[in-house]
Amino acid sequence: MSGRERSDGPAIAYRGVTYTVDGGRALLRELTLEIARGETLILLGRSGSGKTTALKLINRLLEPTSGEVIVEGRSTLRWDPIRLRRGIGYVIQEAVVFPHFTVERNVGLVPDLEKWPAERIRARVDEMLELVGLPPAEFRSRYPNQLSGGQRQRVGIARALAADPPILLMDEPFGALDPLTRAEIQREFRALQRRLAKTVVFVTHDLHEALLLGSRIALLEAGVMRGPFTPAEFLRSTDPLVREYVAAFRGGEAESTA
Amino acid sequence: MNVFEFMMKDRAEVSTLVLEHVWLVGISMLLAIAVGLPLGIMLTRRRWQKPVIGLANVLQTIPSLALFGFLLPAPWLGARADRLAITALTLYALLPIIRNTYVGIAGVDPAIREAARGMGLTDSQLLWRIELPLSMGVIIAGVRTATVICVGVATIAAAIGAGGLGEFIFRGVAMVNNQLILAGAIPAAALAVGADVGLGALERRLKARW
Numbered sequence: 001m002s003g004r005e006r007s008d009g010p011a012i013a014y015r016g017v018t019y020t021v022d023g024g025r026a027l028l029r030e031l032t033l034e035i036a037r038g039e040t041l042i043l044l045g046r047s048g049s050g051k052t053t054a055l056k057l058i059n060r061l062l063e064p065t066s067g068e069v070i071v072e073g074r075s076t077l078r079w080d081p082i083r084l085r086r087g088i089g090y091v092i093q094e095a096v097v098f099p100h101f102t103v104e105r106n107v108g109l110v111p112d113l114e115k116w117p118a119e120r121i122r123a124r125v126d127e128m129l130e131l132v133g134l135p136p137a138e139f140r141s142r143y144p145n146q147l148s149g150g151q152r153q154r155v156g157i158a159r160a161l162a163a164d165p166p167i168l169l170m171d172e173p174f175g176a177l178d179p180l181t182r183a184e185i186q187r188e189f190r191a192l193q194r195r196l197a198k199t200v201v202f203v204t205h206d207l208h209e210a211l212l213l214g215s216r217i218a219l220l221e222a223g224v225m226r227g228p229f230t231p232a233e234f235l236r237s238t239d240p241l242v243r244e245y246v247a248a249f250r251g252g253e254a255e256s257t258a
Numbered sequence: 259m260n261v262f263e264f265m266m267k268d269r270a271e272v273s274t275l276v277l278e279h280v281w282l283v284g285i286s287m288l289l290a291i292a293v294g295l296p297l298g299i300m301l302t303r304r305r306w307q308k309p310v311i312g313l314a315n316v317l318q319t320i321p322s323l324a325l326f327g328f329l330l331p332a333p334w335l336g337a338r339a340d341r342l343a344i345t346a347l348t349l350y351a352l353l354p355i356i357r358n359t360y361v362g363i364a365g366v367d368p369a370i371r372e373a374a375r376g377m378g379l380t381d382s383q384l385l386w387r388i389e390l391p392l393s394m395g396v397i398i399a400g401v402r403t404a405t406v407i408c409v410g411v412a413t414i415a416a417a418i419g420a421g422g423l424g425e426f427i428f429r430g431v432a433m434v435n436n437q438l439i440l441a442g443a444i445p446a447a448a449l450a451v452g453a454d455v456g457l458g459a460l461e462r463r464l465k466a467r468w
Contacts, residue, residue, distance in 0.1 A: 059376055085378030096373035100391045109387075110377055159377075169376075 009073055010034040011167060011199040012058055016067035019053050019223075027053045028223045030067070037166075040193055040200040041228065042214035044207065044245070050223040051203045055169050058201060059088045071167070086110060089160030089168040089198075093175045097144045097155045103129070104140045106155055110163040128158035133188060150181035157189070161196070170202045174209065186212055207249040211235075219245070261440040268441070272426075276445050279422035282415055283408045283449075286344050290351035290404060295397070297352075298359025299385065307360060314353035322414045325349065330418065343412070343420035350411050351404035358400025362393030395465045402457035409450040413442065423449075 012035040019028040028050040035041045043051040056062040057069045060076045068075045076084060097106045105112075107128050108121040116124070126136040132154040144152055153173060160168055174182045174189075190213055193200060204210055210217050216228040221241055229237060235246055265272050301307045320328070325346045334341070366389050374388045390397075416424030426442030429435075 056376075061372065061376055082378050082380055085376060088376075088378075090373065090376035092369065092373055092376070096367070096369045098370065098374070098388060098392075113378065113383065 010070075011037045011072065012201065013070040014054070014057070014067070015070065017054075017057060017064045017069055018066045019050075019057065019062060020065040026065075026223050028057075028220075031223075031225055032067075033218060033225060033228065035199060035201060037199050038197040039215040040202055040213055042210040042217040043201065043203045043220060044205065044210045044217050045220035046205055048222075049220040051205075051220045052171055053223075054220065055171055055201060055203050058167070058169055059085045059090060086114060086163060087165045087167065089163075089165045091153075091156045091160045091168070091170045091173045093172040097147075097152050097159065099144050102141050102143055103134070103147070103155050106144070107158045107162050109159060114163055124162055125158075128162050131161070131192065132158045134158070148181075149177050150185055153177060153185060157192075161198075166199060168198045168200045170200060172203055172205070175204070175206075189213065207245050261437045261444065264437045265441050265444075272441065272445065275421065275423050275425055275442070276449070278420075279409070279412055279424075279446065279449065282340065282343055282347060282412045282420065282422050283405065283453075286347035286408055286412075287351055287401070287405055289344065289348045290355055290408075291401065293348070294352045294355030294400075294404075295359055298356045298397075299363065299390075301356070301360045302363045302389075303381075311353075311357060311360070314356050317349045318353045322346065322350070322411045323417060326414060326418050339415075339418050339420040342418060343415035343422075347408050347412055347415070351408050354400040354403040354407070355397075356400075358396050358403075359393070362396030362400075363389045365396065366392050395461050398457060398461040398464060402454060402461065405453045405457060406450050409446060409453060413446055 014031045014033045017028060017031040018026055020026045031054060033041075043054055045051045053062060057064055057076065058071060060079065060081045063077060068077065070076075071079065071084060071088075097103075098109075101109070104122075104125050107125045111121045111124055125140065129136040129139055134151060134154055139147075139151070139155075144155070147155065156173065160170075174185055177185065186209060193213070202210075202213060211231045211234070214231060216230055217234050218228040219226045219234075219242060226239055226241060227234070229242070234242060237243070237246075297310065301310055317325075326342065329342050329346055332342070332345075363385075370388065370392070371384065374384050379387065412422050413424035413427055415422050416428050423442040423446045426438050427446075430438030430440075430442065
C-alpha cells in the first residue's frame, strides 16, 4: 500500500457489514465499527462468534454480503486485493511459516514479492529478526522444523512486519503456545506495538490477552458486536454477556492464585 | 550356457534393446509429465477433477496389448510402431502423474494457502512458490510409479514391432527358450528397480530439509 493517500479518517471502518454463508446463515450482522490509526483493537469472542470472519473481511479474504469495509479511505472491493494484502501484515495461529523456506526467505517473502533489491531485503530481514528477539546469525538459515513453537510465532510476526505495513491483522496468534511462552511473547508484542504504533486488529477468545494488549475491545457473540470498550470500561460494564466473560476471567484468576 | 553368458555373447543386441527400451520409456515419461503435470494443476483450479481422473482411470484399466491394438488403425500414429508405442505408454503414465499432482497440491495445508493469500501472493506465485514445492515429493512419487509401470508395459511394445527388451521375451516365448525370455526380463526388471531407486532417492532429497 505504498503511495496510498493518507486520509485523516480511521484506518479501518466497517459500515453496516453483514456476512452470510450459503444457506443464509449470517456469521456477522450489521457490524459498524471504526478502528483508529495506531490502536490495537481486540475482537473478542468464542469460536463461531464471527471474529475471524470480521478479520478476513479487512484483507478481502472474504467479501461482505452487504455493507462495506473501508481500508485507508477506500472500500476493500475497490482495492486490488493483491495490493491491499501486501500492505497488511497477517499473522495466524500456529504461525504458518512456510516449511520449505528458511527463516530468511519466510521473513523476506513480501519484500521479495515487492521486488526490493536483495541487499535491502537482507538488511530488513536482519532488522526484523533482531526486533522479535531472534539473533539473525543464529536463525537466518534455519528451517521452521528447527524452531520451537514460540520461535516460529516470532518468525510469523517478523514476516508480517517485514514490508512495514501500516496495518497488522492477528488471528489468535499466540493461541497454540504453552502458557509461559505465551506470556513472554505477549509482553514482547506489547512493547513492540508501543514502539511501532501499527494499527492492529487482534482476534482472541482470551480476555486476559485482550485486556493486556487491547486499546479497545469489541465483543462478538453470534455475529453481533457489543462495545467497543476500553479495558477499564469492559471490566465495569453491566452488559450481562460482558459480565459473564469478566466473571469467568476472575474465576480463572482466583483458581490460579488459590 | 547360463543366461548371463548368453547375454554377454549377444551384448551388442542386448544393449541396443536396452537403449530402445530406455528411449521408449524416457520419451513417454517426458510427454506424460508435460501433459499430466499441467492437467493435474488445472484440476486443483477447476471443477473437472472427477471426469478427468475418471477418464485416466479408465485408460489405465485397458489391457496394454489391447491398447496397442486399438491405436493401430489411428492415421498418423499407426504409421510408425515407435510413435504408437510412445502414445500408449504416455497414456498409461498419465494417471499416476495427474492424480499425484492433484492430490499433492490439494493436500497442502489450507492454513498455509490462506496465509500465503493473506500476504498478497497472486495465484501463480502461490502455485510456484508454495504449492508446487510443497507437493513436489508427492508429484515425484507419481512420476516414480508411472516410470515403473512404463518400463513394464514397454516390453509389450515389441508385439507391434516397436523394439525394446520385449523383443527377447516374445522371441523366447515363440521359441520356448527360457534363456531368451530371461535375457529380456532381467534387464527390464533391472531398469524398473533402477528407476524406482533413483526417483526414490530424489523424492527423499526433496524432503530432506524440512
